[in-house]
Amino acid sequence: MLTAISYKSKQFSLLLLKIGIVVGAFYLIYHKIFHNSAFSFSAFYRIISNSTSLSLISVIFLLLLSYFNWYFEILKWQTLVTAVSKISFKKAKAQSLGALTASLWTPNRIGEYGAKAMYYPTSLRSQIMLLNLVGNAAQMLVTSVFGGLGLIYFSLNFRPIFKYESMAIAGLGMLVTGVLIVWIMNANLFRKYFQSFQRLVNFITNIPKKTMVKSCTFSVARYLIFSHQFYLLLVLIGSELAYLETMSAISTMYLLASIVPSIFLFDVVVKGGIAITIFGMLGISQPVVLTVVTAMWILNVVLPSLIGSYHVLQFKLPKSEA
Structure with a gap:
């Protein structure tokens, strides 16, 4: 009897949690679109509706780019x-999109780690979180490589003014952090934690090279898709900049945006602020930049998270956890 009550209580609590996640996601999206002082939906709609280049075919193509963006993320x-553990593409889709919806509240979508781990038994959860870290690291590596090349090209051609004092302070901070990490690793007090860290490193290094190569390949595919989607939106809304100039600005923007902490509620504001600064140097107006950033947010975050809401509601604990 007690076991039955405990099971029903757990299932009811899980149902409430799933409903809370979905309702919270819908609220965040609604609030961001219609009740945000930093964003005007009417201005966004006006610019989109006045664009003569936007057509049904171009909208469908933009949606296809979003589909393939997430297709490669799910494959990764x-x-x-x-x-x-071997899983089907269908299960990978449910986990990826469900985790997206569940992580909207969290800074830099860090809640995605725990959300994906919940699909697996307790014994596998730490490994699942590490695998998610590897996937995100692969995407960050690709963003850094393309962003670094774009930043060099952008700097040489547009001479942006950098605050070298701030860069020096940041570099000094990184050096001090590195020294502290080395000291901690050699301190007896932290030796057992370092051994645990070594086991984690061993797990990552034992991932097959073929898997790592595929993950990086899918990350490159994703980057090329969403960066060119951004470029296409700029062209459709009215930008007449040269391809290399625009792509260097886009890659620079994504590099800078990727290292600035943000939560979903302020994601568009953060990326919008960076994009306004970068593209302002190219003479693109603030309303156009914000419209493109918002359209990218809707295409690649809002729409997938709405689909992810279905997967959240369909979520069931693994058998060992039920």
Whole structure:
């Protein structure tokens, strides 16, 4: 009897949690679109509706780019998970989109780690979180490589003014942090934690090279898709900049945006502020930049998270956790 009551109580609590996540996601999206002082939906709609280049075909193509962006992300997750458990593309889709919806409240979508781990038994959760870290690291590596090249080209051609004092302070901070990490690793007090860290490193290094290569390949595919989607939106809304100039600005923007902490509620504001600064140097107006950033946010975050809401509601604890 007590076991039955405990089971029903757990299931009811899980149902409330799933409903809370979905309702919270819808509220965040609604608030961001219609009740945000930093964003005017009417201005966004006016610019989109006045664009003569936007057509049904171009909208469908933009939606297809979003589809393939997430298609490669789901493939990447399916590939990484094979290191501990084979899953179908359908399950990988449910986990990826469900985790997106569940992580909207969290800074830099860090809640995605715990959300994906919940799909697996307790014994596998630490490994699943590490695999998610590997996937995000692969995407960050690709963003850094393309962003670094774009930043060099952008700097040489547009001579942006950098605050070298701030860069020096940041570099000094990184050096001090590195020294502290080395000291901690050699301190007896932290030796057992360092051994745990070594086990984690060993797990990552034992991931098959083929899996790592595939993950990086899918990350490159994703980057090329969403960066060119941004470029296409700029062209459709009215930008007449040269391809290399625009792509260097886009890659610079994504590099800078990727290292600035943000939560979903302020994601568009953060990326919008960076984009306004970068594209302002190219003579693109603030309303146009904000419209493109918002359209990218709707296409690649809002729409997938709405689909993810279905997967959140369909979520069931693994058998060992039920």
